[in-house]
Amino acid sequence: MKQCQLTVPSVIHAGQGCINQISEIINIEQAKNILIFTDKGVRGAGLCETVEKICATVSYKVIDDLTAEPAVADIERVIAEIGEAKIDLIIGVGGGSVMDASKLASIIVGADYTLRDLLKDSSIAKKHIKTIMVPTTCGTGSEATCNAIVAIPEQESKQGIVNNCMIPDYVILDVNMIAKLPPKIIASTGVDALAHVVECFTSKKATVLSDTYAKEGARKIFHNIRKAYNNADDMEAKSEMMVGAFYGGVAITGSGTTAVHALSYPLGGKYHIAHGVSNAILFAHVMAFNKDACADRLAQLCDAVYPELSSKSIDEKAEHIISEIAEVVKATNIPISLKEFGVKDSDLDFLVQAGSQQTRLLVNNCKKLSLDDIRYIYKKVM
Incomplete structure (x- = not known):
């Protein structure tokens, strides 16, 4: 057998209702300031309600205006919006675009490099904030990967940023999150x-x-x-x-x-x-x-x-x-x-x-x- 490697999220919770495990994770990580990434469709469908209720025991901020398959400028805008805020934990609730943005924020917020630097050389990335991924579709796999895909309008294409530090720390696989998926x-x-x-x-x-x-x-x-x-x-x-x-x-x-x-x-x-x-x-x-x-x-x-x-x-x-x-x-x-x-x-x-x-x-x-x-x-x- 040739040498090989596989990097997986540290903790995976699976099963109906396991969304409630986020409360335990917050306690384990002693998180006081939480950033939730989602989109208006997911939030409008009520899929973020439980997460927000759990996070209400501490301080949290929701970013829900991400575009589908976000471009570089979208991510840069969000990072600028976060600014110098102290963030202890990031939770991504949504599809691949939301989770990719969450993972990118975890390595850019507080860093001395930018998203455009990562597009040139993703090896410089380091994780600054731990993440929880909560998929609301049954397909992207972003909750398990070290990849984040961003659109580059000037090239009319997309590019992947890849670094093992983007592997999520926690994953919640709760079928209730896709129960009403069209x-x-x-x-x-x-x-x-x-x-x-x-x-x-x-x-x-x-x-x-x-x-x-x-x-x-x-x-x-x-x-x-x-x-x-x-x-x-x-x-x-x-x-x-x-x-x-x-x-x-x-x-x-x-x-x-x-x-x-x-x-x-x-x-x-x-x-x-x-x-x-x-x-x-x-x-x-x-x-x-x-x-x-x-x-x-x-x-x-x-x-x-x-x-x-x-x-x-x-x-x-x-x-x-x-x-x-x-x-x-x-x-x-x-x-x-x-x-x-x-x-x-x-x-x-x-x-x-x-x-x-x-x-x-x-x-x-x-x-x-x-x-x-x-x-x-x-x-x-x-």
């Missing part, structure tokens, strides 16, 4: 989580440790995403999705996503297509392109998820995983064409150039992508 969001975030586990398992950087989480995450998500999407009352399926998404985040820290995520970043940066949707559009096509370089890995994943197909050939099992990906996207009614979002054939040159610059993720892909390969994949989804 099917559309279950679909897009769930497919994002599915992309995490499949990409991580087929990544060049996959290890025996990341594989464990990727395989189990894939099993949970493949078997439960359609149930969670179709039946709002299926709390067991939603619980499995939430844990599966967390496992996907853990897998990312030990392995890494690949060309699906790399090629999706320009779609979010320029056309503002939701992250999970842009991944879903590309997902099956990228895996089909990669198949000849990772058929054995896809077959191993098939064995873990669908053991009843163990007698099938490697190629048949690899093809089954790819067809299941496409079927999940179809069954959850996610758009499958970029034209639905106003992307034109004349945009191809931009997409190819912007996608090719996502080298942080493309180097993980099991197959090297030329500019012509990237163009081929984008054309498949036009």
